[in-house]
Amino acid sequence: MINTKYFIKGFFCIKSANSPAIALFASFVAIGALFKSIGLNIQESIFSTFLTYALPGSLIMAESLIVGASLLNIFLAVWLVNARLYPMTVSLFPLLTHKSQPRLKYYLACHFIAVSAWLIMKENYRSIERKYRLDYWIGVGAANLSVAISATAFGFFIADYLNKDMMVGLAIVNPVYFTCVMVGAMKTIQMSLAIILGSILGILFYFISPEWCILFGGFSAGTLAFFIGELNDN
């Protein structure tokens, strides 16, 4: 099953100095408050964070409920905005594979893929023995998901006490954390190019298609950065 020692080690990563806990908490408090204001009850709010656990997707869901979009529309919009989870999974899971781990565990563990846990794992995987990396990852993911769920519940209950300025303050915390992480990750030419080109092309593609801009921008920027980086290395 799960190796408890590594699970706990992963779980307590949430306390480290570069932990995403604050950003995660702030943004899910905002989501909880938003859920309440659009008419979800507490069970539905917790259920939603537990099952989706991806911020932009939840935001789209909330907006779609307000305008009354169709189920198919919601599905496609969420799929597009969360498709970034695909390259994130492919760039993480090969680091976690070990023949002793059952296949089913990977399909369950992939639910924890979200920027917060992914970043911790990318930073720490080298220090963990390969055999136990998946258990460690499940610990990291479980801790992050617990923060997200408690924050959603907290946000739901304090929604009436949050004014507009406080909501705005909560909403900026995650982008700020995100920006710092991205700047921190710019260690090689390839990475720096991927990040800088990603933001530029993402915005440029927005003018062509707001729905597809993240995928088109990300794909073209990442590919371009990869080739320039490879040419530079040779």
Add this chain to the structure above:
Amino acid sequence: MTINIVLTILATSIATYISRFLGVITSKKIKETSKIFKWFNCLAYSTLSALLARIIIFPAGALADVDYLIRFIVIFICLIVFIKSKRNFVYPTVLGGVLLAFLNTIFN
């Protein structure tokens, strides 16, 4: 509200899980030393960066009501704090929230 909330939540979760699930399937065949892995790493960071740029420049929800100049100033100040504080993540994130709430109170 015209559509069922529970169905909407399920649709959102399935749409999100698909990408994670397909990622695990693809990962089976990819070695961490391969070029493809490196390429996917670039793709992951560039898509995240594209998403981040979109959130900051064309935000949805509460941030959309804040003047874009204020958003830029806050992000910029936080970034400087991040670099000056030897890459501490706590100071800039906390400062970002407080600063934007404060500036928004004054200018709106």
